[in-house]
Amino acid sequence: MSSITATAPGKIILFGEHAVVQGKTAIATSLSLRTKITLVENQRDSLVLDLPDLPEFGKREFSLDSIRNLPSFKESVEKLDGLVPTECNPKFISELNQLIDIKGLHTFLFLFCYITKCTRGFDIHLSSQLPIGSGLGSSASFCVGICAVLLKAFNIYACGGCGQCCKTDNSVQASEQPCLPQLLLINQWSLQGEKIMHGTPSGIDNAVSTLGKALTFTRKDGYKPLNYIPPLGILITDTKVSRSAKVLVEGVIQRQKKYPTLIDPVSNLIEQISNDCLQSFTKYQNDNDFQSLQETMELLFDMNHHLLVGGYGVGHFAIDKVVSITKSHGLHSKLTGAGGGGCVITLLKPGFTQEQINQLKLDLKNAGFESLEATVGDIGVSITY
């Protein structure tokens, strides 16, 4: 078998992070920063995994027997159907922890075992343009890429193997976004992986990494593609403060349980912010009044940010510093993703010159932060084979 490669985009959440876990509407768009995974079958009945972005792991080899012999392996995977995404058996997770105590590897090995049943050996390399643990959905793009290549390698197709998913013409290297049924299968398997990463993920991160472009999301109704988003200028700044999305998500859940009368109004107001954003997008499509759109978006950024910090408690002094620096340039910012560090998004003004952007980036750099150049609305997961 020749190699199979998948790339999956990261994302920014414009509005609604954490509130989406509470069942509210969030709006997310994909980024041009992507995770790439390449898989080649080997004849050594082993899994050779190369994760250069995880220095504590690096490159290691697992004999498939060391996984197959885990006590609950057989009961966990033997009855599985690759077309039916299944949540990980908690017993199996604790046994994987005996094998290796790095959470991301539990996610990888869970997806590998449940989708492939450890029947064949592979050399796998995964790396990303995304900062890890920074609110740009690196975990989701990690899961989406893994699921895409494994389902492809084992010819597991929700569509039964349509022409879009199974190019037979060997003359050219096929590079395709899988068909929608296959995208939905990848998305659902990825959500199972995100459950290990995030504990209680809403599903928005894996949805936008799978489908790309922009979408609205609620836990009840899932995703709805956004057919149009205005050409907003967004600067992404990484505070370089690492944090655990799982801990932050759990913290908001516990705070809501403890103070429902205080937190539910916060979530309801964030829902209103998301809805007002959608209305402002539609208004702009009709009246082309960018000034009015910018003014509304700046207010929505400020409100959502302060509700995340004051209401959900997911701020951080480094985030405050980034917001303050951008404010000194007359700009409005909000944390994106789980918070507690990670990334901040800043709404650039239409008339901002490159010189002004460079000065802003220099001020942020001098304060110890790193600004990322990325465009929004990239395509979703893509497979080359």
Ligand SMILES: Nc1ncnc2c1ncn2[C@@H]1O[C@H](COP(=O)(O)OP(=O)(O)O)[C@@H](O)[C@H]1O
């Ligand atoms: N390129 C990568 N290589 C290895 N592991 C990765 C990579 N990207 C993400 N991960 C996994 O995802 C975890 C980060 O997930 P999370 O805390 O949700 O951050 P994010 O906000 O980036 O999604 C990492 O700790 C690691 O386990």
Ligand SMILES: C[C@@](O)(CCOP(=O)(O)O)CC(=O)O
């Ligand atoms: C905080 C949350 O709304 C988004 C998490 O984003 P990230 O993993 O920090 O990129 C959690 C979720 O929706 O699963």
Ligand SMILES: [Mg+2]
């Ligand atoms: Mg994540």
